[in-house]
Amino acid sequence: MSEKNEKKKRKVKVIKIDVDKCNGCRACEVICSAFHAQPKYGSNNPSRSRIQVHFDPLKNIYLPVYASEYTPAECAGRNKYIMDGKEYIECAFCGASCPSRDLFKEPDSKLPLKCDMCEEEPPLSEPMCVQWCLNDALVYEEREEEVEEEEELKELETGLESLIDRYGRQKVIDTMARMVQKE
Amino acid sequence: MRYAETGFNLEIDLSNGNIERVSTDPKDTELYLGGLGTNAKILWDRVPPEIEPFSPENLLIFSSGLLGGTPVPGANRTIISSISPQTLLMAFSMVGGFWAPELKYAGYDKVIIRGKSPDWVYLWINNDKVEIRDATHLQGKSTYETAEQIKEELKEPRAQVMSIGLAGENRVYFASIETHRGSASRLGLGAIMGNKKLKAIAVRGTKDVRVAKPAELVEACNEILRYIQHRLNNPLPGVPPILARIGSPQEMALHDEEWHTISFAWGHARHRRKDFWNKEVEKMWADALERARKRLISCYNCPVRCAGIIHLPGHPPYIMKCFSKLTYTMAAMVDDLEFGLKIAARAQHYGVDGFTTPQVLAFALELYEAGILTDEDLSGMPEDIEGRFNWLLDRIVRREGIGDVLADGVYWAARKIGKGAEAYDHNTIKKHEQVPIKLGVTNPIYYLMWSTGEKINITQIEGQIPQAPFSTREEREEFVKDWIHIPTGKEEKFKRFILDWGEPGTAFPYYPSMDVACELVDWQEIMHYIDDSIGICAGLSSFPIKPPYHIHNLPFIISYAAGLEMDEDKLWTIASRNRNLVRAINILRGLKKEDERPPEDHWKKRFPEYEAKLLEEYYRFKGWDERGIPTKETLHQLGLDYVREEFIRRGIIRDSEESS
Numbered sequence: 007m008s009e010k011n012e013k014k015k016r017k018v019k020v021i022k023i024d025v026d027k028c029n030g031c032r033a034c035e036v037i038c039s040a041f042h043a044q045p046k047y048g049s050n051n052p053s054r055s056r057i058q059v060h061f062d063p064l065k066n067i068y069l070p071v072y073a074s075e076y077t078p079a080e081c082a083g084r085n086k087y088i089m090d091g092k093e094y095i096e097c098a099f100c101g102a103s104c105p106s107r108d109l110f111k112e113p114d115s116k117l118p119l120k121c122d123m124c125e126e127e128p129p130l131s132e133p134m135c136v137q138w139c140l141n142d143a144l145v146y147e148e149r150e151e152e153v154e155e156e157e158e159l160k161e162l163e164t165g166l167e168s169l170i171d172r173y174g175r176q177k178v179i180d181t182m183a184r185m186v187q188k189e
Numbered sequence: 190m191r192y193a194e195t196g197f198n199l200e201i202d203l204s205n206g207n208i209e210r211v212s213t214d215p216k217d218t219e220l221y222l223g224g225l226g227t228n229a230k231i232l233w234d235r236v237p238p239e240i241e242p243f244s245p246e247n248l249l250i251f252s253s254g255l256l257g258g259t260p261v262p263g264a265n266r267t268i269i270s271s272i273s274p275q276t277l278l279m280a281f282s283m284v285g286g287f288w289a290p291e292l293k294y295a296g297y298d299k300v301i302i303r304g305k306s307p308d309w310v311y312l313w314i315n316n317d318k319v320e321i322r323d324a325t326h327l328q329g330k331s332t333y334e335t336a337e338q339i340k341e342e343l344k345e346p347r348a349q350v351m352s353i354g355l356a357g358e359n360r361v362y363f364a365s366i367e368t369h370r371g372s373a374s375r376l377g378l379g380a381i382m383g384n385k386k387l388k389a390i391a392v393r394g395t396k397d398v399r400v401a402k403p404a405e406l407v408e409a410c411n412e413i414l415r416y417i418q419h420r421l422n423n424p425l426p427g428v429p430p431i432l433a434r435i436g437s438p439q440e441m442a443l444h445d446e447e448w449h450t451i452s453f454a455w456g457h458a459r460h461r462r463k464d465f466w467n468k469e470v471e472k473m474w475a476d477a478l479e480r481a482r483k484r485l486i487s488c489y490n491c492p493v494r495c496a497g498i499i500h501l502p503g504h505p506p507y508i509m510k511c512f513s514k515l516t517y518t519m520a521a522m523v524d525d526l527e528f529g530l531k532i533a534a535r536a537q538h539y540g541v542d543g544f545t546t547p548q549v550l551a552f553a554l555e556l557y558e559a560g561i562l563t564d565e566d567l568s569g570m571p572e573d574i575e576g577r578f579n580w581l582l583d584r585i586v587r588r589e590g591i592g593d594v595l596a597d598g599v600y601w602a603a604r605k606i607g608k609g610a611e612a613y614d615h616n617t618i619k620k621h622e623q624v625p626i627k628l629g630v631t632n633p634i635y636y637l638m639w640s641t642g643e644k645i646n647i648t649q650i651e652g653q654i655p656q657a658p659f660s661t662r663e664e665r666e667e668f669v670k671d672w673i674h675i676p677t678g679k680e681e682k683f684k685r686f687i688l689d690w691g692e693p694g695t696a697f698p699y700y701p702s703m704d705v706a707c708e709l710v711d712w713q714e715i716m717h718y719i720d721d722s723i724g725i726c727a728g729l730s731s732f733p734i735k736p737p738y739h740i741h742n743l744p745f746i747i748s749y750a751a752g753l754e755m756d757e758d759k760l761w762t763i764a765s766r767n768r769n770l771v772r773a774i775n776i777l778r779g780l781k782k783e784d785e786r787p788p789e790d791h792w793k794k795r796f797p798e799y800e801a802k803l804l805e806e807y808y809r810f811k812g813w814d815e816r817g818i819p820t821k822e823t824l825h826q827l828g829l830d831y832v833r834e835e836f837i838r839r840g841i842i843r844d845s846e847e848s849s
Contacts, residue, residue: 029494031487032287036260040407047403050260051294053395062346063369064333064506066483066498095346113395137411140418140492 013152019123020147021072021136028068028143030061034135041124041134053113056121057135060098067092070143073110074101076118076164078171081106103168117165191215192401193259193751194223199297199319201312203385204245204304208319213298219753220828223255223298225281225721226767228270231301232279233770233832238777238839242274242377243360243384245305251292251351251390252300254724258293258398259750260410262417262737263729265290265489267351267368268721273376274384275362275598276620278775281644282378284351285488285726286370288392291349295394306386311339314392315348324388329355331538332367333507339391352389353379354540356586360384361596363545363622367537370488370496370508374542375646376621377598401752409746416737417492417729425734427664428655435736436728437511441485441497444475449512455519457551458616458625470524477527478514488726495728501527504534512624513543519625520547521578528575532582539586544646545598545622550581552599552613553591561608566591598622619784621645630794631698633706637807638713639787641817643771643780650714652732654683658691665691674739676712677757683709698796703803707810718764719743766827769819773832776841782817818842 035052042056043049052058056073084106087094103110103118110119124133131137132146169178200209213227221227228250240246249271256264267289273280292300295316302312309324327335336350349368356364357379364379365372373379400406417435424433429448431438440446447466455462481501485494486508500506509530517536518529536546554577556562568590570580584592594602600620603610616623618639624647634654635647642650653674659665669684686701686709694700701709716731716739723743730738738746744755772780785804789795805815812823818841824833836842 029485029487029492031489031491033262033490033492036490037407040260040403043397043403045403047260047400047407049397049399050258051395051397053294054397063486063498063508064337066500066506068484068486138414140414140421141494 013154015150016153018149018151018153019133020149021123021133022145022147023070024143024145025069026143027141028059028061028070029141030059030063030068031141032059032061033138033140034070034144035059037134037138051113054119056110056119058109060095062095065092067094068143069094069098071099072101072121073103073119074121076103076120076168078105078168080104118168120161120164122161190399191218192399193255194218194253194298195293195296195398197297198299198301199314200301200303201319201321202304203302203306203310203321203387206321208321210297210317210319218255218751220763221767221770222722222747222763224252224257224266224268224724225254225270225718226763226770227299227722228252228268228281229279229767229770229774231299232270232272233774236272238779240272242272242277242381245385246303247272247381249302249378249381249385249387250299251288251302253289253293253298254720254722255747256750257724258290259400260407260490261725261746261750262410262413263488263491263493263726264724265491266721266724266726267292267373268724269366269373269378271378271381272778273362273378273621274360274380275377275601276645278619278643278645278778278780279771280376280378280381281721281771282366282373282375283721283727284366284368284371284373285491286349286368287489288349288351288368289724290398290489291392291394293394293398294396295392296396300390302382302385302387305384309386309388311335311352311389311391312387313339313343313348314390314394315343315345316394316396327388328358330388331355331505332365332540333369333505333538335389336367336369336391339389343391345391345393348391348393350389350391352540353382353387354538354586356380356539356541356596357383358388359586359588359596361541361586361588362598362601363542363549363596365540365542367540370486371510372537372540372543375544375644375649379540400750402749406746406749409742409749413729413737413742413746414492420735420737421493425668427659427668428657428734432656432734435733436493436726437495437732439495440511440514441478441482441509442494444471444478446471446474446515449515450519452626452628453515453519454625454627456522457520457548457555457613458623458627459555460522461627465524474526477525477530481527481530491726491729493728499530499534501531501534504531505538507534507537509533509537516543516547516625517550517578520551521574523574532575532578535579536582539582541582541586544624546582546585547578548616548622548625549585549595549599549602550578552602553581553595555613556606556610559609559613561606561610561613562591615790616788618787619645619780623647623788627790628792630696631792631796631800633698633701633703633803634709636698636787636800636803637706637710639791640785640804641710641807642714643768643775644717648732649717649727650710652713652716652727652736653734654709654713655687655734658695659687660691662688672735673741674735676740676761679708679712683712698799698803703806704810706803707807710807711810714768715761715764716740718768719760722764722767723747762827766829769823769827769829770832772813772817772819773829773836776818777835777839780817782815785817 035055040050332354335352365374603614
């Protein structure tokens with residue numbers, strides 16, 4: 007965490023999600039998981055995608071949701087939305103990687119997933135999910151915003167934090183130490 | 190390492206509950222690619238012609254295509270193969286949606302079902318965990334209800350489900366297998382599934398699908414998407430709106446139905462209504478569709494929105510696409526589209542084919558009008574046409590009374606009913622109901638396709654070329670300018686075909702000439718066989734005019750995804766191999782030259798001698814003998830010597846016979 011609350015200009019990256027335009031093809035899931043694969047594009051697997059489309063054709067529910075923060079605990083109350091007479095599954099709108107569900111976790115390790123807007127050098131014109139959404143359900147926007155500077159946790163740190171939550175700090179440190187010794 | 194495919198099939202024996210994960214031979218991928226190709230090889234090896242469709246020994250194969258589950262747009266088809274209870278030949282119906290990619294992510298290329306369960310069951314494939322589960326509580330449930338209930342009881346909303354409804358349970362010969370996005374509806378595969386007492390297959394997969402050349406493949410996919418976007422923004426000029434786009438004919442999005450309603454036949458494929466379409470009808474039909482359609486949707490990893498979620502008050506929701514929008518309305522000769530949308534809701538939940546079913550219903554009413562079916566046969570049937578269609582449908586899916594006879598389809602029902610009913614079987618080929626089209630003069634290209642298509646459905650062989658000449662020279666020249674899809678070496682010939690078509694002296698049946706007709710048909714058919722092996726949707730490839738995928742980009746896309754060495758010639762050879770293998774299966778099952786003809790009344794003006802010569806010429810062109818059997822040379826060139834040996838062993842041909 008930063009020590010002083012300085013105002014700083016920051017580029018805010020926004021994905022505008024128009025659920026009415028979503029055709030439910032899940033191309034966003036395909037390309038997201040391919041982009042983040044090792045090697046890049048070497049495999050794909052929608053369950054590793056940092057965007058997930060909730061869809062239920064018979065109820066006409068189509069809802070792309072992005073993976074957001076990791077959280078070690080579930081919410082006190084879970085939310086169920088009913089809109090236009092359509093009931094969405096519990097926590098449908100939530101992007102958190104949380105213990106109450108399998109969503110936004112690596113399927114094998116269960117490590118949390120989080121959308122990183124496909125950041126890389128040189129930067130992409132738009133995140134891949136937006137590029138592959140030809141129906142414009144996902145539209146990319148950038149704007150400048152003044153924000154209080156705050157350091158965000160990097161992916162590795164979030165992952166470690168989740169391991170610490172699961173196994174305890176000491177066990178993670180011991181394991182790391184053992185692995186380093188082996189090398 | 191295997192790329193694009195998983196290298197494993199699931200073998201399920203429903204008779205004894207045995208479940209096995211079996212690794213496959215990479216050589217088969219090189220020879221047949223996957224999907225339809227490897228399905229045909231398995232049926233050839235394991236389902237000899239003695240095995241009847243409803244025998245427990247008959248296999249029901251659910252397959253992804255080679256590229257299914259890779260990032261290749263539109264590679265999502267499930268290719269289901271078995272032996273058809275209706276045609277008694279090999280059946281292969283395809284369905285889009287999400288099921289095949291999910292199967293890949295679960296770690297399998299195919300699910301091969303053999304045997305027959307004593308009680309109703311469904312299959313639950315959850316990555317490495319595969320269970321045969323009790324389905325007695327699902328008996329009688331609709332296709333969609335079954336899927337919903339299974340997902341609920343498994344607590345797995347992301348599972349993908351294939352299911353049958355009442356029609357499949359009762360072995361209706363035109364029962365479909367349904368997903369939440371489409372139907373594998375042709376040739377009665379739902380009846381085979383019902384016969385095995387398999388109500389559904391649910392699958393969930395969370396594993397990776399790998400590709401061989403990642404960066405190259407993604408760039409090729411980006412190129413495909415750019416072209417799709419271009420085509421979505423620019424419909425082709427000079428052709429009817431319904432043919433101007435890519436995907437399935439865009440009948441869920443477009444309201445202009447002039448082409449289908451005036452060119453296709455109404456009733457039991459009897460009546461042309463050339464003055465049907467007008468502004469008033471267009472408005473009425475547009476309103477009906479707009480009211481019913483909740484959203485346009487797509488299959489897995491494809492931006493083209495071919496399907497619509499249809500939901501009318503008082504009727505269950507369902508997914509519809511393409512010409513099935515019109516089939517019930519036109520068969521019933523009802524002017525109100527809403528009737529068709531309503532009865533289709535019930536039909537889809539029962540799980541029946543949207544092409545065959547309306548034909549069977551209209552056929553029954555035709556027999557009633559002719560006095561062949563009597564009031565006694567149809568006791569209790571309502572007076573109004575809409576009521577009659579619904580009443581007959583209810584009986585067919587339950588095989589009640591006359592429904593039991595009609596449930597076998599027009600060909601078999603006509604023969605069972607007798608009393609001259611056979612004469613009313615006027616729109617089947619190889620015992621299978623065809624799209625209702627009755628036209629003027631023999632079209633040589635379509636003559637060959639109707640005759641020889643072994644998917645026995647015209648939409649599964651046609652594509653690539655306009656169905657009528659452009660009216661002006663300028664339009665023709667414009668059309669051929671960017672017609673890059675033509676196979677190497679045929680550019681000049683095929684462009685000439687378009688450029689001259691419409692000039693004096695280019696009337697059917699003598700235009701195009703026999704050799705050009707043969708080559709055009711061959712091209713159209715081969716493209717379908719490629720799609721069905723790699724699992725790419727025909728709507729992006731073999732079916733529309735100027736599609737995103739073609740013979741020049743498919744080889745390297747396959748190569749980047751699957752790591753196979755591929756070029757145009759190799760791919761063409763593989764597709765020919767698959768095509769000949771399907772034919773070989775059907776020849777063992779009794780397919781004859783006599784079966785290869787369009788209905789007598791398909792065209793008003795026929796040219797029997799010319800048509801016979803044309804068919805002979807096409808057989809020669811395909812490397813088949815005068816009976817339509819692939820010759821020794823053809824089979825040898827395709828590496829199918831084992832087919833030749835079996836032909837000899839079974840006395841189909843004599844060893845000494847030189848059939849070249």
